[in-house]
Amino acid sequence: MDFYSYDSAAREFAHLLPPKSNPHKKASWIMVALGVFLLSGLIQITQWNQYALEIIPLKTFALMGTATENDFGRLAEICLERHKYSCALDAYTNQVKINPQNLEARLSLGLLQVKLGDLDAATATLSAYLKNGGDEPRARFELGKAYSKIGQPKKALSQFEGLLRERASVFQVSVTREYVNTLMQTKKWSQAKHTIEHARHKSVSYNAFMTAEYKVILKHLGSQRRLASE
Secondary structure, eight states: OOOOOHHHHHHHHHHHSOTTOOHHHHHHHHHHHHHHHHHHHHHHHHHHGGGHHHHHHHHHHHHHTOOOHHHHHHHHHHHHHTTOHHHHHHHHHHHHHHOTTOHHHHHHHHHHHHHTTOHHHHHHHHHHHHHTTOOOHHHHHHHHHHHHHTTOHHHHHHHHHHHHHHTTTSOOHHHHHHHHHHHHHTTOHHHHHHHHHHHHTTOGGGTTTTHHHHHHHHHHHHHHHHHHHO
């Protein structure tokens, strides 16, 4: 379990105690309750390792609605370190709710949504990040890939083209590959061919760049020419 509520446990044991129980029976119940508390503490240590003592107050603040922006930021860091992604997702979401201008938190939220496969949410988060002044290239790249995967290739192309323009002097292998694949997805064969050839001209080491895709593109262009000549 992610979090043990000591208040809830106390209330549960309290209602089990008879109103006029004898002292010995009441002491027994108290010992049982204490045992449960100790067990829950061991579980916390097992789950959270060295973060156990830090995570309990952070989660308590979150449940009580008194957690600050920094509390949620720290909670997200710990959750990620322990690979508890749903916990980190909630923490980043709350951090952004408290301060929508926290671009770092918004970017982290968007990238985590991509990692978890929630691409509709990721496109909304990363798009808002860029619109609010975020300039991390990875945000644009991941946004482009997400758009492509959810069937919005035009928006995907816009993101990839923006990245290629901004860093025209650098051969961005991953971006160019995603861009060509999206061009092929939209049947823009001539543009895809030109993009591969342009990339290959940057260096002899890229002569074989996207060879398989290039063959597919040439095949489609050849078919188009034959149809046009008939």
